[in-house]
Amino acid sequence: MKKIIIPLYGAFLLLFSIFSYAFVDPNLSYLKDFYSDFAFSNRLLTTIFYAFSIVIFFVFYSVFIYLGVKKKLSFKDVFVLLGITIGILFFSYPAMLSYDIFNYIATSKVYFFYQENPYVVMPFEFIGDPLLSFTHAANKIALYGPLWIFLTGIPYFLGFGNFIITLFSFKFFIAIFYLGTISLIWKMSKNIIPVILFSLNPLVVIETLISGHNDIVMIFFVLLSFFLLTKKKVFFAVLFFILSILIKYSTILLLPVFLYAIWKIAEKKEINWKTIFYFSSLLMYIAFLLSPIREEIYPWYAIWFIPFAFLVPDKKILLYTSITFSFSLLLRYTPYMLTGTYAGQTPFIKEIVSFIPPVLVFIYYYGLKKKI
Amino acid sequence: MKNEKFIRLFLLFFFFLILFKTPVFAQSNYVLSYPSSMPGSLSYKIHFIYENVSRYWYFGDFGQFEYNLKLADKYLVEAKTLFEYKQYLLGYKALKKSDQYFINILPNLIRAGKNGKNTFQKKAVLNEASQKHIEILREIENRVPSSFIWEPEKSTPTSLDLKKAFSESIHFREKDI
Numbered sequence: 060m061k062k063i064i065i066p067l068y069g070a071f072l073l074l075f076s077i078f079s080y081a082f083v084d085p086n087l088s089y090l091k092d093f094y095s096d097f098a099f100s101n102r103l104l105t106t107i108f109y110a111f112s113i114v115i116f117f118v119f120y121s122v123f124i125y126l127g128v129k130k131k132l133s134f135k136d137v138f139v140l141l142g143i144t145i146g147i148l149f150f151s152y153p154a155m156l157s158y159d160i161f162n163y164i165a166t167s168k169v170y171f172f173y174q175e176n177p178y179v180v181m182p183f184e185f186i187g188d189p190l191l192s193f194t195h196a197a198n199k200i201a202l203y204g205p206l207w208i209f210l211t212g213i214p215y216f217l218g219f220g221n222f223i224i225t226l227f228s229f230k231f232f233i234a235i236f237y238l239g240t241i242s243l244i245w246k247m248s249k250n251i252i253p254v255i256l257f258s259l260n261p262l263v264v265i266e267t268l269i270s271g272h273n274d275i276v277m278i279f280f281v282l283l284s285f286f287l288l289t290k291k292k293v294f295f296a297v298l299f300f301i302l303s304i305l306i307k308y309s310t311i312l313l314l315p316v317f318l319y320a321i322w323k324i325a326e327k328k329e330i331n332w333k334t335i336f337y338f339s340s341l342l343m344y345i346a347f348l349l350s351p352i353r354e355e356i357y358p359w360y361a362i363w364f365i366p367f368a369f370l371v372p373d374k375k376i377l378l379y380t381s382i383t384f385s386f387s388l389l390l391r392y393t394p395y396m397l398t399g400t401y402a403g404q405t406p407f408i409k410e411i412v413s414f415i416p417p418v419l420v421f422i423y424y425y426g427l428k429k430k431i
Numbered sequence: 432m433k434n435e436k437f438i439r440l441f442l443l444f445f446f447f448l449i450l451f452k453t454p455v456f457a458q459s460n461y462v463l464s465y466p467s468s469m470p471g472s473l474s475y476k477i478h479f480i481y482e483n484v485s486r487y488w489y490f491g492d493f494g495q496f497e498y499n500l501k502l503a504d505k506y507l508v509e510a511k512t513l514f515e516y517k518q519y520l521l522g523y524k525a526l527k528k529s530d531q532y533f534i535n536i537l538p539n540l541i542r543a544g545k546n547g548k549n550t551f552q553k554k555a556v557l558n559e560a561s562q563k564h565i566e567i568l569r570e571i572e573n574r575v576p577s578s579f580i581w582e583p584e585k586s587t588p589t590s591l592d593l594k595k596a597f598s599e600s601i602h603f604r605e606k607d608i
Contacts, residue, residue: 173548175491184493186549 061126061136068119069143075112076151079269081105083152086192089222093152099399106397113389116261127255134251141241141258145234148268153230156392157359158195160229160271164222165194166201167211177201177208189222206305207273233271236279237263240366243282247289247332248370256369256378262385266359274362277306281313282366285339288320289332296321309346309363313339333371340367340377356413358388376424380417387416461559463504463567466512470521492543496536496553500560503532507564514571520581523591530600533564537606561604568604572597 081097083090098105123140126132153160165182169175173185182190183197191197201208214232218225241258248254257263267275280303287296300317303310316338323330343364350356361384368374368381394408395401468474482502489498506529513522536557544550577594 173491173493173546176488176494179489179497180491180493184552186552 072147079152079155082155084193106393123259151269153271157270161194162196165190167215171215204305230271236276237267240279243286253369272359277303281310312342312346336367336370340364379420383417383420387413461563466508492539495539499532499535503529514575519579564604568601
């Protein structure tokens with residue numbers, strides 16, 4: 060079965076990558092040869108194709124989990140699947156669902172090129188900069204932590220001033236942290252199931268390898284911090300925990316769990332890491348659910364709780380709710396994709412699409428079966 | 432009948448209100464901040480330290496433009512408040528600080544231009560700010576004496592040439608219009 064499924068998955072990813080170019084922004088002059096206006100002038104067809112692709116994505120995901128549980132998927136197979144996923148999706152168009160990667164580049168340019176403080180000066184203050192025509196949040200000061208801005212210097216300089224190379228350097232940079240996170244999940248679980256659950260999760264794959272969101276960088280540092288705690292290296296664990304907060308702040312909510320683990324180490328007591336990951340996942344769920352206070356719940360915020368939830372796959376309620384959220388949050392894009400507006404009924408439908416499926420799953424497992 | 436009388440009185444009231452209302456024309460769209468803490472308070476000292484430290488936070492040509500303009504505004508508002516309360520020595524000091532920060536603005540814009548940054552918008556902001564500053568300075572100048580001798584207890588008196596101070600402040604700002 061896997062001899063068929065792996066090439067099929069590769070073909071599907073290739074199709075999806077090609078589909079991502081239907082969303083090329085009309086103002087993105089650097090990719091004008093790829094601009095077709097398809098996604099903007101054929102909204103219904105695009106939405107149907109996208110929703111159908113998400114379903115297919117989850118069919119593959121379910122098959123991979125099934126094969127993993129049945130021990131029919133070896134570590135080597137997962138490695139091949141990861142290679143295919145990264146290799147193909149690296150070439151996808153990153154602003155298919157979100158324009159954040161342009162914001163990262165613009166903020167990086169404010170600091171490294173214009174030598175201004177991105178927390179004071181906004182990208183749109185540089186009149187005439189070519190990035191302004193397609194960067195959607197150019198009227199905002201830097202939203203992320205200082206370490207993220209500092210780290211973006213690596214892909215920014217690797218771009219050698221060429222926008223396309225810079226864009227793909229950012230994607231490559233994010234892909235490295237994706238691989239690093241998978242490696243940490245493997246090291247901490249020594250189980251292929253959490254690795255499959257995380258690395259092949261459609262939301263993680265889309266938001267990380269296509270859209271290039273920096274949430275994976277924050278998660279990498281916090282997981283590294285927990286990994287170092289398992290090795291009793293408290294100093295470096297604290298260091299990487301702080302570094303994680305300095306990427307995107309959300310992991311600060313893990314502080315109680317982190318301090319509890321340190322206290323256990325200091326007391327030379329045994330740590331139940333499954334409990335640590337379970338509570339970390341719950342805290343990251345809280346951070347995720349509190350995000351509307353700042354702006355709104357974005358699909359990629361699920362990356363905050365997904366790795367912790369998948370590190371304790373025996374907590375079924377957490378597992379199923381997280382998988383359902385992965386699915387429903389990816390469908391959160393469809394109301395805008397269809398209507399082309401953020402106003403009217405779009406926000407309401409987005410909330411319905413995002414929350415009804417996970418709430419139903421939660422009620423089913425918690426309210427009826429009580430299988431926690 | 433009663434209603435008719437009421438309406439007449441009401442219209443008459445509005446007529447006089449419009450007739451005797453002093454017209455106020457805004458000379459500049461630029462909006463100054465509210466006055467913050469005043470000299471003598473602990474929070475003023477903390478603000479002062481913060482201002483000096485934040486100089487490094489506002490690095491870069493545009494950053495320094497923002498920093499100097501923000502503080503030029505702040506000290507102008509502070510000077511205005513202090514002069515209104517007849518605290519001439521403190522007001523004079525605040526005015527001199529505002530001048531110093533204002534003088535620092537333009538060199539940063541020139542440097543930004545030399546560094547290839549489009550300064551068109553910033554120049555427009557500076558122009559608006561200059562007009563607003565001059566408007567405020569002229570307003571205070573009319574209310575304060577041209578000179579004043581500040582005689583604190585147990586200390587030597589200070590002679591303040593307020594007329595000269597105001598004409599200098601206006602001159603610095605007129606250069607940027």
